[in-house]
Amino acid sequence: MAFIKEAKEILKGIKSLFVGMKITGKYMVAPKLTVNYPWETVGKDALEGFRMVIQLVPVPANGTSHKCVGCGMCARSCPSNCIKLDVKQTVEEIELPDGKKKKKVNRELQGFYVDFSLCSVCGLCVEVCPTKTLTFSNYPYIVGTERNEFVYDILKEFNQRYGKEQKNGT
Template sequence: MAQNIKEFIKGIKSLFVGMKITGEYLVKPKITVNYPWETVGKEGLEGFRMVIKLVPVPPNGNKHKCVACGMCARSCPSNCIKLDVKQTVEEVELPDGKKKKKVNRKLQGFYVDFSLCSLCGLCVESCPTKTLQFSNYPYIVGTSRDDFVYNILEDFKKRYGEEK
């Protein structure tokens, strides 16, 4: 009998603790938005990580530092990054008269399939030139899987203009 009374009192205490927490959240301001009728401004999204993007050099310039090394694609556990690289080889004469082959890489396309991306950040961390970073744009929507394959090089060109 005493055991049942202790369990009953414990249950009542638990009920009031839960109701207190619920009441606190009931009077707090809402943090959700009713999308698409409401949107979130950039001021509340500093730590939000979404689609990766190329960083312009200098800030708001029209160039990026990507050397098309492929470290981002090799470090991706989801295998969602594909690079389209144009590679040329030229012979360079050294000061001592010897000739050396120099490989030049030019990025033609940088494709990321965000339907596969786990947003782990390994591509951003492994980039030797630090030219990748997360954007904080939250409104990525689509009706098919193909809508989530982005060419972030094309996005860079639209945003900052063609490289000179």
């Protein structure tokens, strides 16, 4: 009686071993889902839905300017408080046709700083932007050895990507 009980336990263990080996074998021949970075990189087609750092959108699509007006809605909506804007603001008086004077505030974006060590990639800044100037990039390779290396000036990167110093396209 004890012999039959032990034999059943041994057969049950052997069956469990083969079930586990079947699952392992299936994943051994399946295509890889990871890459061995930095020796391998992910192809652009694999990053279609990936979103990471924000960037300014050029206007028109292949243009060299942007539509950021420096309103600060992105910074105010950020729950991580990782966006800081450097805006040069000037006030000028404009005379209207009826003779009245009106003050006009002009804003020029000087810097657009994002601390990606704090960013939770929630997307609120992209959604709230009234001029639709912000979008997510699909660049996955953000690396650094110190925290301050994750503070990006996306205006500076925009200017480097699309040519020399640019004015905003308001």
